[in-house]
Amino acid sequence: MASIPLGAPIWSDSLTTELAADTAFYEGLFGWDSENAGEEYGGFTTFSRGGRPVMGISPCPPGEAPSRSWNLYFNVADVAASAELATRLGGTVVHGPEEVPGMLRFAMFTDPQGAPFGLMEAIDPANGFGVWGEPGSVSWAEYHFDGAPADAMRFYADLLGWNAVTPPWEDPANPRPYAALSPGGGGAEFGGCHAAEGFEQGLPPQWSVMVAVDDADAVCARAKELGGSVAAEPMDVPGLRVAGVAAPGGTVVAIHSPRPWE
Template structure:
C-alpha cells in the first residue's frame, strides 16, 4: 500500500482506563477482534475487522488519565514539518514528533478551536488496512463552535480544497484532496451541551445502524442522536460506557437528495 496523501485520515485510536471493557463493548457493537497488546509500546492493542487492522485501544499514559476520546490521525510525509505548520497557524502541539519503533512517527495536536487530532508519518504501519466496510472507519467531522478558526487552520496546514454544503439549517464544510472528500467540519449549535468541547467525530461503518445502536445501548453505551437517514447513509451518534463519542453509519441505507455544494477555495 502506498503512503496516503498528506491530510488523509489514516488511523484512529483511543485511550481507555478500562481497556478490557472497551474491547468487550466494541467487540459487541462493531464485531472487532483484538491482537496481542504490546508492552513495549504502552500495551497498545490493535483492533481488527475481518482480519484487517482498523483501529487501536490503549490504556492512558501515567498522568494522562481523563475523559476517553477517539483520536483521528491525518497522514503526513514529514511529521516534524507538519508540527511546525500547526504552530505557525495557531494550533498547539500536545506531543512533539515521536518515533514509534519502525511503525512511524506520531504527533498529537490541537487546532485553534480546541479539537484534538493526531498526525501520522507512516513507517511500516501505513494505517487503516480497510475502510468503509463493516467495522472499519468510514468518515470523520470536526465539530467546533468556532468554524472560522478551524477552517482557516486545516486549509493552511493541509493541502485541502474547501467546499460549503448549501443547507439552510447547518454550517457544514467539506475538505477535499484532489477529487476525494476526506473530512467534514460541522458548526456546533446550542443543541450541544456547553461542557462538550470541540472534537473530531469518527464514524465507523455498520451493516445496520439500528441494530448497532441497540447493541451499543445494551452494552452500556448512550444514544446521543439518531438514528437518522440521510443522502449519505443512516447514522447515529453514540458515546461508549467510558464516555468516548463516536458515530455509526450504514452507507447502504440512504434517503433524500444530495445537497448542493459550492466551492470556497
C-alpha cells in the first residue's frame, strides 16, 4: 500500500477478554495470519494478509471493558499537537498521548457527539495499514449521526483537514445529505457519514470499520460456525450488501460485499 495521507485512516484495533478465541475467529473468518508480540507488548496481536498488516487485537487492560466495535485511528504528523487541537474543538482525550517506543504515538478521544476515535503518529512509517480496500481488509469507514452529517463532520474537517462533500447522487431536497470524506491534502475517498435511520436512531453516534468480503451472506454463516454471531443480518444498500458480525468476545465489525446481481 502506498503511504497513508495525513488525515486518512491509518489503523484499527480492538480490546478483548477472549484473545485466543477471537484470534482463531478472525483467522478463520477472513483468512488472516496472526503474530502475538508477547508479554512485553501486552499480548498485542497483529493480523496480516499476505504479509501486510490489517488490524490488531489486544487483551483488555485491568478494569477496561472489551471493545464494542473496532477502534479507528487517523493519521497525524504530531499526535500531541493534534490532541491539543481536538480539545479546543470540543473533543475529549480519553487516553494518552502514549508512545510505543520507536514505533508510534497514539491517543484515544471522543468527538463532540461522543463517538470514540483515535489519532496515530507513525514514528516508523512501516506502521499502519499495509493493505486497504481488497477483499479481507479494511476498506471503508462509516459514521452515523442522528442529525445533519455535515454538522458532525465539521469537527473532523477542522481537526484533520478533511474534504467533506455532498456527492452528486444525493437528492438536492434532502435536508440531511450524505457527507463523502477524503483527505484534504489529496487521496482517495475513504468513508462517509450518513444520517441515522431506523434502529440507528436509538444508538449513539459512532464510527463503523468495514471489511470487504466476497460474499457477506457466506461470511455471516461462517461467523456462526466459528463461534461468533451475526450482529446485523445482511441487507442491501445502493451497490452493496452489508452486515455485522461479532467475535466470540463480543466485538462487532461491519462487512460488505458487492450485491450478487451487480
